[in-house]
Amino acid sequence: MLHFHNTLTRSAEPFVPLDPEGKKVKVYTCGPTVYNHAHIGNFRAYLFEDLLQRHLEYRGFQVERVMNLTDVDDKTIRGAREKGVPLAEFTQPFKNAFFEDLTTLRIKPADAFPAATEPLHIARMIAMIAQLIATGHAYQADDQSVYFRIASFPRYGKLAHLNLDELRPSGRVSSDEYEKESIGDFALWKAHDVADGEVKWDSPWGPGRPGWHIECSAMATGMLGDRLDIHCGGVDNIFPHHEAEIAQTECCTGEKFVNLWMHCAHLMVDGRKMAKSFGNFYTLRDLLDKGWTGREVRYVLLSAHYRLPLNFTFEGLAGARSALQRLDAWQQRLADLAGTAQASTPPPAAAEDKFAAALDDDLNISAALGALFDLVRETNRAMDRNELSPKQARGLLDYWARLNTVLRLEPEAAAIPPEITALLAERTAARTAKDWAKSDILREALLQHGWLVKDTKEGTKVSCTKG
RNA sequence: GGCGGGGUAGCCAAGUGGUAAGGCCGGGCUCUGCAAAAGCCCUAUGCGACGGUUCGAUUCCGUCCCUCGCCUCCA
Incomplete structure (x- = not known):
């Protein structure tokens, strides 16, 4: 209810x-x-x-x-x-x-x-x-x-x-x-x-x-x-x-x-009312110009209960970026595991109830996000132990897709540009040749372009840091 | 002056009459060429202050302090 x-x-x-x-x-x-x-x-x-x-x-x-x-x-x-x-x-x-x-x-x-x-x-x-x-x-x-x-x-x-x-x-x-x-x-x-x-x-x-x-x-x-x-x-x-x-x-x-x-309730900025005279007045465009994305701003403004004053800070935005990247990594990991598995195992019913039930209670988003992050930790742990099947992973992704119709926190659809692909190929070649110096230089170059490189067991992966 | 929202760890923030979710940051470990990512562990004897009720209060009651807001066209 x-x-x-x-x-x-x-x-x-x-x-x-x-x-x-x-x-x-x-x-x-x-x-x-x-x-x-x-x-x-x-x-x-x-x-x-x-x-x-x-x-x-x-x-x-x-x-x-x-x-x-x-x-x-x-x-x-x-x-x-x-x-x-x-x-x-x-x-x-x-x-x-x-x-x-x-x-x-x-x-x-x-x-x-x-x-x-x-x-x-x-x-x-x-x-x-x-x-x-x-x-x-x-x-x-x-x-x-x-x-x-x-x-x-x-x-x-x-x-x-x-x-x-x-x-x-x-x-x-x-x-x-x-x-x-x-x-x-x-x-x-x-x-x-x-x-x-x-x-x-x-x-x-x-x-x-x-x-x-x-x-x-x-x-x-x-x-x-x-x-x-x-x-x-x-x-x-x-x-x-x-x-x-x-x-x-x-x-x-x-x-x-x-x-x-x-x-x-009102939004505060740096602990006080937002006003041009205080120099703490921001439009969405101001934040985009500073390199923040729409979904990061969305997360920050959405993650506190609506009837409580929300104190907006850039520290909070940075925290949002970290939290979102963790969610991204979780989804990617599930997707890699799920592969082409079609049959979906229902997600933990209790988890779903917690998320939606929290929102049922006057949109208690903090409790809802708490339930989501609990699920993230639990399933990551299961994957560490190889205790999650592709079918279960698919089920969790399906569950996430449903939650995300409410949250809308999926990564920005960032296609990897050709020059990035080229740099990645060059780096892979350097790593094969064990030319670590060159590999590290290329990794740094990619980071400068806004792409974070991760060398995993399944190979090199890249993700956009702006999103 | 009237009315209302808040004060919970470095920051953000749930929650409950029975001993403090979650996120970020920080520290340690595992993995790794290094890094990153991920996982695990650690991080509030404490929930604005003082009284009271109670076997027990952060949670109820009272007083007080601080803070934000509304009081005629600001979401």
Whole structure:
């Protein structure tokens, strides 16, 4: 039985899909605002969601997932203005980069990536806002913007467990929002401002643009229906974003919007919040430029429990590289032993149960990886003693292939380049001639090219050190 | 001020009312032309501090310390 921690109730709950058949699972995940390259903190959230989806699928559920792209907000508009290009032209490269990054990190694409500026979604947002006004949940203020009236929704604050009477201004509230009935009322429709330039849509309340929260409500219900199984995001989205989504959506649909809210904790870098001013701010591209690979970053960001703050360090990345190479070596050794064996012996059932059962428990990835490494040690030991048959090796490889549909930690498919093959042949010749000096020089040369040479009983083997 | 997450070996990190998974690093050994890889062994009388409950607490309760975060558009 799967259990997940629900932010709303702050406790672990058995997972039961809305689907009467118990098969289909509807998941909505808050995506990036495309004003910049996403940073590794963003990707921690997307990797957590990837793990969630893959494990649900491992357990036989059919996941339908939607991730939005916020391509209109203060930051995107500012960026477009500074660059002197239309909004869409400004955001497109960042959308493209985001998809490339997802591929690099082996994150399974959502079934749909709706963007806020698509006419279909703008229309739905306007329709929802109109309905909210008609039912008294929203009003147009003197500044022409439309606000949600939180006083009309008593449950507002339930998700974040905030007592609205005790909120104190954080200084982030802009001072010109006195038009609102209550300080907590949030914008559904922002009246056009000169600073918005050409960015505007017509609406019954005049030209303007949608507020951030309504975007997710419209796209989530528009694409997945009025009720969702799971809605994810970072903890910083709990308030006000997800709180606002609940209020807007439930006032429109009259249904319980989301059954299970899951939020991942923040990523820290070198023990502190990642910020450009601290010099510890990294995008995925920054790490790739330093020679790290997508799967290494994936491993690091995935290997700690999602609800715990994760401290990212380069020492941790190096540790990930070592651990992954050990897994690679284990698979290679199994593959060599299995040879062409077809018949597969079932893997140790207990081991499989441990891995999947750990993930069943609110995605306890640490325990799951612990179970995997136990298996690695045990089977390596068996191979040392020649106590593992080719059939058993094949069975273990089959088992690994199943686990890997969740982990996706296989080596980068690195074809050996011709020049490397040539160097290897030259070295083999030198070794046959017992010219150890030349052999060692060639080994070092290969290492410089990024290829690690191992002379084993079965012959010389080579593996890429970058991956 | 309100609310919440953390403090477990050099680093990362599971976990339990009954005596501490796993990964990385480090040391020793086996194998090897050397190396690498792999395996085995070693590496926390200790789980932020102090009290309490208990036959027994890292695990429960209390107080305190440190740290990170949210409090109206940051994953």
